[in-house]
Amino acid sequence: MTTGVAEAGSRAPLPDISPKPVPFIERASVVVFVLAPIAGVAAAVPFFWGWGLGWTDVAIFALLYPFNALGITVGYHRLFTHGGFKAKRWVRIALAILGGQAWQGSVVFWVADHRRHHKYADQEGDPHSPWAYGPGVWGLTKGLFHAHMGWLFRKERTSRTKYAPDLLNDPDLRFMGRNDVYVLIAASTLLVPMGLGALLTWSWHGAVTALFWAGLLRVFAGDHITFSINSICHVFGKEDFKTRDHSRNVWWLAIPSFGESWHNLHHADPTCARHGVLKGQIDISARVIWLMEKAGWVWDVRWPDPQRLAARRANP
Template structure:
């Protein structure tokens, strides 16, 4: 457990749901952040058939995608949510910004929901369990949509004071979570590829196509990979470790998710900084954390413990 989560257990009980409804601006932003990438993909089609997809767009996409993916996997998830390692202040700020550029909400918003997910995994109270509507074809179909992205449209929001009190004490993260600051962060998601496209092609055409292919399409791909961990990895896949929920390992999502799809081990040992712990389980995020540890940027990394893993293996 992280220090913040431990603090929660030592205080007076607080409600899981914030007494205040989600502000309209946040509800609208969810719609924009979920729908805009889809619209971007549809709008990119005429560019493909008319102006075409250039190697510049592909290169910018390939260059930028890992930064925001790691902002979510290494930053939002393994560091801020679960305390898998400690990091220097400048790195925490960088990870929070990179995660924010993925259009999945501010770090405090994201962490609150995810800690609540772990507390009630696949039970009543889990904000995005695919089993919310029960088993069966219809129930699971509704559940998969709910877990994938439907839960984002709920009217209530998870209590931040209960699930992220440690982050609320961090002035840097509170600042980055302000509506105006976060809006600027999300805007850079489009401005950066636009600028790179303009500089590399020296044309407005290159700037516009980069916004679509390396901006909106990049967000679309990254968000739906993350959403797939919530949905697919709680229904399909292999169970290598004992858990109290339906978390599973999905090997074909390992590379695009940077190791997050080794989800079964993660639920068996949430604070572990490495999720792919068995032979052949590639975990790019864990390797990045290892490199940052070697550079002296992070410390107290919670690497896998062989005895703890052995005690949780499925016979």
């Protein structure tokens, strides 16, 4: 993880966080930054089709991707970080395992970093603000890399005892946060698709291609989408609700992020279990929570409160 915003002694001061249009050149740099890696992977698909990629790999990818995405969005984020609802023990354990398979760290570390992010959003102390190096094309480019993945290489770690004491007091989560246990959870991310590929094709070739496309590539895609919430959704988009930071809504990330890119409402009302609260804002994670509530697996869900939302509207 690289140096955090708290160490930004020589960096440009954080810009005014009042809503302002982002210049076109800065918007263009953001699009290139996000889409270039995805375009590179997409370009490889026709080249490898029929030899290193087949329908079995695509099917396994499509089957497994939602589980790990929900492990992050519903589990790590809305349940463990913000307490948007309460869940049965087996649901908590399952979500913690699925989130761990996304290769974004153990639940305790993830939650500590995210709570710190909310405490200092886009100010000194935020571990991954894209505004850490100031505005402008060069400052924003450096800031985007920092917010997207550079911060993961910083030397210091967010204090778990300060930001996630409740998780450390949970025996199940503390156990899954152990290095040896987390390594097993992370390994299952590759072993499961590899096993499915071997069983479905009854060949080592099928096992290896599934390992790559439905294992490693699935992790790449999921992590890149999550990191985009840290970077893209704090640079440009629409502000429907008043916040003290740069959080914005980015509609074109809504489906791949399972509703996490309705980021502006999330920062306006962090404990709300639904982020896409306005008409047309699809929030897959919220729908999954709703289904689990109907099944009796979760309860005390913090659904949007109309009065609280009205008080936070930027432009009613």
